[in-house]
Amino acid sequence: MARLRVLTAHEIEDPELRATMEKVGDDVALGIYGHCPDLFKPFWQFLGRAKYGGRLPFALKELVRLRIADLNECAR
Numbered sequence: 001m002a003r004l005r006v007l008t009a010h011e012i013e014d015p016e017l018r019a020t021m022e023k024v025g026d027d028v029a030l031g032i033y034g035h036c037p038d039l040f041k042p043f044w045q046f047l048g049r050a051k052y053g054g055r056l057p058f059a060l061k062e063l064v065r066l067r068i069a070d071l072n073e074c075a076r
Helices: 015-024 028-033 037-052 058-071
Strands: none
Touching: 015 028, 015 037, 028 037, 037 058
């Protein structure tokens, strides 16, 4: 399985993606999309709303995300 290194905000060349990552903090998805900023904009329209919007509290969504990662033996 291919693995991409998660980029930090200062490693991302695209200014819009870098600014978004600096605003929302350490987000793995943004660090991965730093490798291909052209995919970032359409994906962020979905992820931004799914992660930070909606009816469920952000903390609950994060707990579910972490549990799913654990069940799939994901490591960062």
